[in-house]
Amino acid sequence: xxxxxxxxxxxxxxxxxxxxxxxxxxxxxxxxxxxxxxxxxxxxxxxxxxxxxxxxxxxxxxxxxxxxxxxxxxxxxxxxxxxxxxxxxxxxxxxxxxxxxxxxxxxxxxxxxxxxxxxxxxxxxxxxxxxxxxxxxxxxxxxxxxxxxxxxxxxxxxxxxxxxxxxxxxxxxxxxxxxxxxxxxxxxxxxxxxxxxxxxxxxxxxxxxxxxxxxxxxxxxxxxxxxxxxxxxxxxxxxxxxxxxxxxxxxxxxxxxxxxxxxxxxxxxxxxxxxxxxxxxxxxxxxxxxxxxxxxxxxxxxxxxxxxxxxxxxxxxxxxxxxxxxxxxxxxxxxxxxxxxxxxxxxxxxxxxxxxxxxxxxxxxxxxxxxxxxxxxxx
Numbered sequence: 001x002x003x004x005x006x007x008x009x010x011x012x013x014x015x016x017x018x019x020x021x022x023x024x025x026x027x028x029x030x031x032x033x034x035x036x037x038x039x040x041x042x043x044x045x046x047x048x049x050x051x052x053x054x055x056x057x058x059x060x061x062x063x064x065x066x067x068x069x070x071x072x073x074x075x076x077x078x079x080x081x082x083x084x085x086x087x088x089x090x091x092x093x094x095x096x097x098x099x100x101x102x103x104x105x106x107x108x109x110x111x112x113x114x115x116x117x118x119x120x121x122x123x124x125x126x127x128x129x130x131x132x133x134x135x136x137x138x139x140x141x142x143x144x145x146x147x148x149x150x151x152x153x154x155x156x157x158x159x160x161x162x163x164x165x166x167x168x169x170x171x172x173x174x175x176x177x178x179x180x181x182x183x184x185x186x187x188x189x190x191x192x193x194x195x196x197x198x199x200x201x202x203x204x205x206x207x208x209x210x211x212x213x214x215x216x217x218x219x220x221x222x223x224x225x226x227x228x229x230x231x232x233x234x235x236x237x238x239x240x241x242x243x244x245x246x247x248x249x250x251x252x253x254x255x256x257x258x259x260x261x262x263x264x265x266x267x268x269x270x271x272x273x274x275x276x277x278x279x280x281x282x283x284x285x286x287x288x289x290x291x292x293x294x295x296x297x298x299x300x301x302x303x304x305x306x307x308x309x310x311x312x313x314x315x316x317x318x319x320x321x322x323x324x325x326x327x328x329x330x331x332x333x334x335x336x337x338x339x340x341x342x343x344x345x346x347x348x349x350x351x352x353x354x355x356x357x358x359x360x361x362x363x364x365x366x367x368x369x370x371x372x373x374x375x376x377x378x379x
Contacts, residue, residue: 054079119358125351132347140352149332154356156246157333160317161360164253165310169303171254172261176269177291189266193259200256204323207252211238211324242330249331252320257313261306268302269295301375308368315361334360 010021058079063072129136144150172192179188195203212222213235220226225235238248272295280290296303318335321327327336334357342350 122351122354122358125347126355128348128351130346130348136348140348141356143349144352144356150337152330153332153334153337153353156331157315157357157360159246160250160253160314160333161311163247163250164257164314165307168254168257168261168310169265169306172258172306173265173303175258175262176266177295180266180269189262192262195256196259198256200253200317200319201323203252203256204320207255208239208324211248213237213240239325239331240329245325245329246331249320249324252324253314253317257310261310264302264306265299268299272298301371304368304371308364311364312361315357315364 010018013021059072059076062075063069066072125132126140127135127137144154175188175192179185182188198206209221210223211225212220213225214220214222216234220229220235222235224238228235239245276294276298277290280294285293316335317333318339321331321333321336322339325331327333327340332340334353338350338353338357341353
């Protein structure tokens with residue numbers, strides 16, 4: 001029986017039996033993980049015998065599952081070498097090397113397959129034509145920066161990154177400070193945090209109805225235009241007039257991310273030692289001075305996390321733009337334009353846009369990593 005035959009046979013079983021088989025397979029995986037993490041690194045004759053048994057059982061299982069002597073021989077050599085090395089190191093008191101391998105190997109493989117290799121392939125594809133067969137050098141990048149629409153896409157993305165994290169963090173911080181330890185604090189927090197439970201597509205649809213426009217002769221169904229009409233004004237086409245339409249789109253992401261900033265910063269504010277605040281108050285510092293000189297420095301790590309997280313979300317924003325304007329009327333951003341070019345079978349241009357987006361994200365990630373390292377050094 002090969003692996004395919006085995007899975008086909010599983011598929012013919014009743015659903016209840018299939019569920020039992022899945023539970024058994026899960027239990028086998030758990031037992032294997034426990035063996036790798038807890039049993040294999042230990043010293044002693046019994047554990048050495050257990051490792052030798054695994055050297056035999058694992059290749060036999062591979063041979064039965066894949067019906068291949070070559071696979072079984074290769075696995076036997078690899079497993080035997082690993083366990084021999086572990087057994088040798090365990091005699092010197094270093095038997096827990098397998099824990100490092102067991103935990104890091106899956107993460108490294110996932111990074112290699114899911115991030116590193118696709119990144120390299122995308123970088124190479126950015127220098128190829130739309131079919132991916134002909135080397136065109138930097139033509140795709142020249143196309144992006146050599147036309148007004150391409151430059152506008154980059155500028156729009158930078159505007160998103162500058163405005164959204166700043167406004168979301170300021171509003172979230174102010175809200176966290178003003179409702180801290182007040183009556184009804186939980187209710188206020190829930191109301192602000194609720195937009196975080198909505199997907200970007202859902203938020204875009206909600207705000208598209210908010211901005212909805214109808215001619216002056218019709219009844220308005222958009223809330224903002226109805227308010228304008230109530231005050232005697234003319235309804236406005238919020239999503240059609242650049243550059244203000246980009247700002248109206250930015251409001252949506254601010255609305256979503258403010259709750260995230262508020263929750264993180266509120267939790268951080270509660271961790272500020274009351275002794276510091278009381279000492280500053282005894283020194284004659286007013287509320288603003290205590291906030292500026294005590295609270296903000298104490299929550300600086302949380303501020304950095306909030307700013308960098310929202311900045312990355314702003315860089316790769318796609319759903320809101322795609323849902324509300326589809327990138328028309330000079331509102332497109334890098335992620336949306338990348339999808340647009342890919343849907344037009346322009347793989348090279350799409351890859352070049354992805355590389356630019358990746359380059360813009362790198363400084364934020366590096367800065368965040370350095371700040372985390374500095375905090376560890378301080379501790």
